[in-house]
């Protein structure tokens with residue numbers, strides 16, 4: 001007899017691990033889909049096979065990774081249910097992910113969907129009425145099983161068809177974690193991520209940056225925004241220069257490497273070849289400015305910031321040569337550090 005298949009929305013947190021395992025324990029073949037976007041888990045794309053192996057080894061779960069960046073950026077422009085405490089559109093995010101998973105079902109031969117939601121665990125997105133909204137708006141009411149709190153919800157197709165035994169599903173509710181931790185122990189799972197973190201949209205500082213970015217009138221029109229813009233927004237120190245240019249500066253070696261790797265054609269990349277200091281990236285330098293003079297002014301300010309955050313000698317960064325590369329050319333600006341009293345106002 002062929003096994004019934006299901007698709008589980010896998011955040012990688014304990015609840016989604018357990019929800020997947022609870023259904024697997026009933027003989028259902030479950031694929032766990034891990035969605036990634038610039039706001040969460042994007043680094044997985046660097047090593048998808050490594051991630052899948054890790055999930056298999058640690059939790060015995062078969063995972064797949066799907067990049068939803070482009071569609072997610074679009075959704076974030078106008079989430080119907082608004083935002084949480086920060087720039088986190090949790091209800092729309094869940095509706096979006098369940099809908100996206102639903103689209104994948106036919107291809108994977110899956111008969112139903114699974115999430116690790118627990119009734120009453122989060123104030124906004126896991127209240128009973130919100131769970132109902134998520135099922136309704138994703139048009140998944142009958143096919144969305146929440147194994148961890150299924151006994152507190154109306155039966156779904158999976159129970160009605162006998163693909164899973166409702167009696168073996170759970171009745172978890174509320175914010176406590178002890179039931180989940182006890183269940184994890186039963187499955188021999190001890191190494192799992194802590195509940196907080198992972199999504200920059202829920203981070204008080206980074207989400208503010210992202211929110212600004214989504215306001216039209218900022219350096220990039222929200223309709224022109226790309227995945228790379230969001231990734232750049234999350235790196236290093238950020239400045240909006242007087243000429244309107246958007247500049248980011250590495251704070252350490254890791255940021256510098258990241259900026260260099262994210263630079264695209266049309267971006268100016270600045271740095272000092274003779275002494276240690278930050279890499280800076282002036283986004284869309286080639287096309288953003290009305291004329292070469294405007295560009296030159298912002299490049300000089302950018303260079304003075306590179307010097308400011310470079311190595312100090314006798315407590316002060318010395319004048320230095322800053323090179324920049326733009327549109328296949330390499331130029332040098334000799335300049336001293338800018339005063340903090342001036343540049344502070346440009347910080348994002």
Ligand code: SF4
Pocket residue numbers: 040088089090091093094199201202
């Ligand atoms: S915290 Fe982030 S990933 Fe999680 S539901 Fe909210 S917006 Fe989506």
